[in-house]
Amino acid sequence: xxxxxxxxxxxxxxxxxxxxxxxxxxxxxxxxxxxxxxxxxxxxxxxxxxxxxxxxxxxxxxxxxxxxxxxxxxxxxxxxxxxxxxxxxxxxxxxxxxxxxxxxxxxxxxxxxxxxxxxxxxxxxxxxxxxxxxxxxxxxxxxxxxxxxxxxxxxxxxxxxxxxxxxxxxxxxxxxxxxxxxxxxxxxxxxxxxxxxxxxxxxxxxxxxxxxxxxxxxxxxxxxxxxxxxxxxxxxxxxxxxxxxxxxxxxxxxxxxxxxxxxxxxxxxxxxxxxxxxxxxxxxxxxxxxxxxxxxxxxxxxxxxxxxxxxxxxxxxxxxxxxxxxxxxxxxxxxxxxxxxxxxxxxxxxxxxxxxxxxxxxxxxxxxxxxxxxxxxxxxxxxxxxxxxxxxxxxxxxxxxxxxxxxxxxxxxxxxxxxxxxxxxxxxxxxxxxxxxxxxxxxxxxxxxxxxxxxxxxxxxxxxxxxxxxxxxxxxxxxxxxxxxxxxxxxxxxxxx
Ligand code: FCB
Numbered sequence: 001x002x003x004x005x006x007x008x009x010x011x012x013x014x015x016x017x018x019x020x021x022x023x024x025x026x027x028x029x030x031x032x033x034x035x036x037x038x039x040x041x042x043x044x045x046x047x048x049x050x051x052x053x054x055x056x057x058x059x060x061x062x063x064x065x066x067x068x069x070x071x072x073x074x075x076x077x078x079x080x081x082x083x084x085x086x087x088x089x090x091x092x093x094x095x096x097x098x099x100x101x102x103x104x105x106x107x108x109x110x111x112x113x114x115x116x117x118x119x120x121x122x123x124x125x126x127x128x129x130x131x132x133x134x135x136x137x138x139x140x141x142x143x144x145x146x147x148x149x150x151x152x153x154x155x156x157x158x159x160x161x162x163x164x165x166x167x168x169x170x171x172x173x174x175x176x177x178x179x180x181x182x183x184x185x186x187x188x189x190x191x192x193x194x195x196x197x198x199x200x201x202x203x204x205x206x207x208x209x210x211x212x213x214x215x216x217x218x219x220x221x222x223x224x225x226x227x228x229x230x231x232x233x234x235x236x237x238x239x240x241x242x243x244x245x246x247x248x249x250x251x252x253x254x255x256x257x258x259x260x261x262x263x264x265x266x267x268x269x270x271x272x273x274x275x276x277x278x279x280x281x282x283x284x285x286x287x288x289x290x291x292x293x294x295x296x297x298x299x300x301x302x303x304x305x306x307x308x309x310x311x312x313x314x315x316x317x318x319x320x321x322x323x324x325x326x327x328x329x330x331x332x333x334x335x336x337x338x339x340x341x342x343x344x345x346x347x348x349x350x351x352x353x354x355x356x357x358x359x360x361x362x363x364x365x366x367x368x369x370x371x372x373x374x375x376x377x378x379x380x381x382x383x384x385x386x387x388x389x390x391x392x393x394x395x396x397x398x399x400x401x402x403x404x405x406x407x408x409x410x411x412x413x414x415x416x417x418x419x420x421x422x423x424x425x426x427x428x429x430x431x432x433x434x435x436x437x438x439x440x441x442x443x444x445x446x447x448x449x450x451x452x453x454x455x456x457x458x459x460x461x462x463x464x465x466x467x468x469x470x471x472x473x474x475x476x477x478x479x480x481x482x483x484x485x486x487x488x489x490x491x492x493x494x495x496x497x
Contacts, residue, residue, distance in 0.1 A: 064446075069492040070130055070134055070173070071134070082108060089183040090138070103462035112472045122170075126168040141153075146188075147199055173215075175219040201257065208268045221261075258342065280391070281303045286366045348446070349398050351403070354404070385435070407424050419483060421483050
């Protein structure tokens, strides 16, 4: 494994240790395709300055008709009810209950208690005017041990949720896997085991059979890269490993599982659309040296092309494979026909954007923009434009949905019952403006989901980080619409920023 890869592994340490580089230093920005296709159904006026309201109706940024305004959550982060209705254990139950793994020892045992309060949460979604709700299905609720017959009570919960969405005119978007692998499958090798990809396809087929008639959009695997990096390189997510060679074998098996699930949907004759959910990080050289440009290229391979190329082009990037080396577990684990499965035709691609990455000539990283409460995040709205236009330029005009974008802020419930999260309003306005610019330049973006609908269990950060449009007062489980929720409701009603 090369020096660059080792650098890559140390990315997080570098991100938190390095001071910002001077503003105005040269950047190798990714630019939109020349001659991008013309805008359809979207008008653009002058953009408001960051943090300021739009000047006049004529100057507002209008989104295409039927734009899918949404919000996102995931099962382990909001549901709670960890031991109810036959749910099995997941790797996140094990991990969060292990002393020292999460902030304050927080677990998802109760979380936002959404399993019991889903009807109230559905009403809040309707009040916001959401048109799309992205949630995830908990594999251990459906198959407590990861295999075999379905647990009907688990399926019933998601049927109630999906029906409740339809009753309120909200379109369901279901993610099949948002990191809560059944613990029994982890005990059998987890994603290092090729067999788990086939178990995932069986689970997916079970879910499609039960809900395929009611869910129009399916997402296979949420952020495979985060499982690879946080779960198997750095070890601060479940299952808490630090093993680079295992990590990229896991990447291959996650991609294989994605492809098998796509095939399972088609085989079942269900009508829904399906695609993967990738967190993409635009990578820029930290300076104008040729070394930084070269290092950025490989960095981008690990961050983006590993997942995009395999799913959309049917090949892994040569530079990444060469860097991993022929004796790596991943390269040895690729079998004939795997890439064909992984690149099974998809209907849409889900993009999650939070931060850019700036890469130095030695493969390290530097910070260029202000960070948030999440130390890995730099606030750079133009990165949204760059990643959306890049995907369209490099992978063709596949329909896109943004399934996550958001900011943690230090939200406080004031005595008058308000939560003034103006930082989130500004962040979302700037990122939506960048998404709008991408649409104007021909990107087929059909929907946008704020992360998150509700404050929730932010993995290793526990409940300290609040990412929701809706404040959750955990001791009482009371929900309070933050200022950002009121703002978003108006954006949706106006279909414009
Ligand atoms: C993404 C995850 C999501 C949440 C946000 C902040 O990487 O998919 O569950 O943790 O980050």
